[in-house]
Amino acid sequence: MQPRRFPVQIYYEDTDHSGVVYHANYLKYFERAREHVLGVEELVRLYRVEGIGFVVYKCEMTFKEGAVFGDTIEIRSTAKKESEYRIVFSQDVYRGEKLLVVGAVHMVCVDAAKKLVPLPASVLTSLERDA
Numbered sequence: 001m002q003p004r005r006f007p008v009q010i011y012y013e014d015t016d017h018s019g020v021v022y023h024a025n026y027l028k029y030f031e032r033a034r035e036h037v038l039g040v041e042e043l044v045r046l047y048r049v050e051g052i053g054f055v056v057y058k059c060e061m062t063f064k065e066g067a068v069f070g071d072t073i074e075i076r077s078t079a080k081k082e083s084e085y086r087i088v089f090s091q092d093v094y095r096g097e098k099l100l101v102v103g104a105v106h107m108v109c110v111d112a113a114k115k116l117v118p119l120p121a122s123v124l125t126s127l128e129r130d131a
Contacts, residue, residue, distance in 0.1 A: 001130055003076035003092075006033035010071040020066030026101055027059065030091045033075035034105070037089070037130075038123060046120055051112040057086060058106040065100045067093070073100065079127055082106070084118045087127070 008029045016022040035043060038054075046052045067073045074094045082088045086108050093101035109117050 001078050003078045003090075004033070004037045004130075006036050006075040006077065008032070008073050008075060010067050010069055010073060012069050014067075015069050018066075020068055023061070023063065026061060026093060026103065029073075029075050029093070030077075030089070030103055030105055033077045033091060034079075034089055034107075037077050037079060038126065042122060042126070046122070050120065052109050052117060052120055054107045055110055056105060057108045058104075060104045062102040063100075064102070065098070067095060067100055071095055079130075081119065081124060081127060085109070085116055087119060087123070 006029075010021060014021050014025050034054075043054070072095075075091055076094060077089055077091045079087055079089050086106055089103075089105045089107065091103040091105060092099060093103070109119055111117050
């Protein structure tokens with residue numbers, strides 16, 4: 001599967017006192033990139049019609065080098081079904097071809113009562129199509 005690419009412009013507000021992107025901001029960038037992988041419209045439909053939403057189960061990040069103000073970085077995302085209930089997004093951050101951050105975000109689905117539910121068929125179909 002080819003990774004889905006999502007560009008992010010780094011603004012001054014993204015950085016900390018040392019001039020590099022504040023570590024927690026990468027989680028926001030990952031979230032935006034995942035929304036584009038799954039499709040914003042489908043995520044809205046799942047939430048409004050089926051009452052299903054995604055939540056983070058586990059997140060891992062390894063920092064190799066920091067992005068800085070003025071950079072344009074790219075989040076490269078691939079998704080893999082890990083179980084009937086869990087999908088794992090490998091989300092790596094690049095500046096050009098230089099790897100900056102290695103990330104993995106494990107997601108599960110819950111219903112309106114916050115109970116674990118199997119991954120929706122529409123999501124699985126989308127992942128199979130992209131594989």
